Amino acid sequence: MIKTSTKTKILLVEDNFNLSENLREILGLHGYEIMETLDEAETALLIIEEAAPDIVLVDIQLKGTKTGIELAEELRLRMDIPIVFLTSASGSDVISRVKHVRPDGFITKPFTTNSLITAIELAIENHKSNSEGSYKQEKNACSDLFIRDNGWLKKIIINDINWIKAEGTYTHIFVNGKQYTLRNTVKDLMQKLPYDQFSRIHKSFIVNMNKIEAFSSTTVKIEDSEIPIGRKYYQTLLKNINKLSN
Numbered sequence: 001m002i003k004t005s006t007k008t009k010i011l012l013v014e015d016n017f018n019l020s021e022n023l024r025e026i027l028g029l030h031g032y033e034i035m036e037t038l039d040e041a042e043t044a045l046l047i048i049e050e051a052a053p054d055i056v057l058v059d060i061q062l063k064g065t066k067t068g069i070e071l072a073e074e075l076r077l078r079m080d081i082p083i084v085f086l087t088s089a090s091g092s093d094v095i096s097r098v099k100h101v102r103p104d105g106f107i108t109k110p111f112t113t114n115s116l117i118t119a120i121e122l123a124i125e126n127h128k129s130n131s132e133g134s135y136k137q138e139k140n141a142c143s144d145l146f147i148r149d150n151g152w153l154k155k156i157i158i159n160d161i162n163w164i165k166a167e168g169t170y171t172h173i174f175v176n177g178k179q180y181t182l183r184n185t186v187k188d189l190m191q192k193l194p195y196d197q198f199s200r201i202h203k204s205f206i207v208n209m210n211k212i213e214a215f216s217s218t219t220v221k222i223e224d225s226e227i228p229i230g231r232k233y234y235q236t237l238l239k240n241i242n243k244l245s246n
Contacts, residue, residue: 007031008120008124009035009054009055010056011036011057012037013038013062013068014059017039020037023116036048040066041058041070045075046232049078049235052235052239055124056081056084057120058084058086060097069101072098073100073101078199078236083103084103084104084119087107105120107119160176161198161211163206163227164189166185174225177223199236200236201230201237202228212241215237217229
């Protein structure tokens with residue numbers, strides 16, 4: 001039986017109360033800490049960002065209007081964290097629905113204790129390996145993007161982006177003192193950017209971690225600009241800064 005030497009912090013998003021309690025009991029007995037148990041995705045994102053768990057277990061089908069897949073998509077844009085799907089289905093149909101999210105693992109219901117613990121441990125190791133290895137290759141392969149500017153398609157080097165501001169259906173990109181405006185949502189843009197390099201620090205602002213010169217609990221400094229930090233995003237920023245420093 002696999003056991004953790006230190007407590008791995010897990011956040012669970014599952015709308016089956018009996019299953020949630022079963023998971024909490026099993027994982028607690030094996031040295032894990034269940035930080036939160038949520039039963040819907042609508043309010044889960046901010047809670048997960050504030051809690052900053054080591055891994056998220058999320059059911060694909062949840063009560064409410066938002067699915068676990070949609071929640072995972074948002075997490076991929078905002079946090080560098082292992083995501084494991086809980087599902088009662090299997091096969092190519094499920095894979096095709098979730099492969100774009102790049103989940104770190106699956107737990108198929110019903111599960112055994114061994115398969116549950118193994119899936120969690122493998123997901124954490126897979127995520128670490130992907131972040132340090134294959135994802136760097138992907139990031140190098142996509143080092144620029146083209147945006148429309150005064151009738152031209154202008155090449156923007158991704159590493160040169162300082163920060164991004166979301167404003168409704170418009171997205172403003174700030175690069176070396178210049179501002180470019182796209183008629184796209186920030187979600188569309190973030191799908192083209194390396195998620196471990198760009199971090200959301202406010203509901204309207206995303207910054208290039210490599211461009212941060214200084215920060216406090218309320219403000220990030222990049223070049224001559226000060227960008228506000230939302231209260232719920234500060235702990236996530238600290239976690240991402242620590243990863244860059246290690």
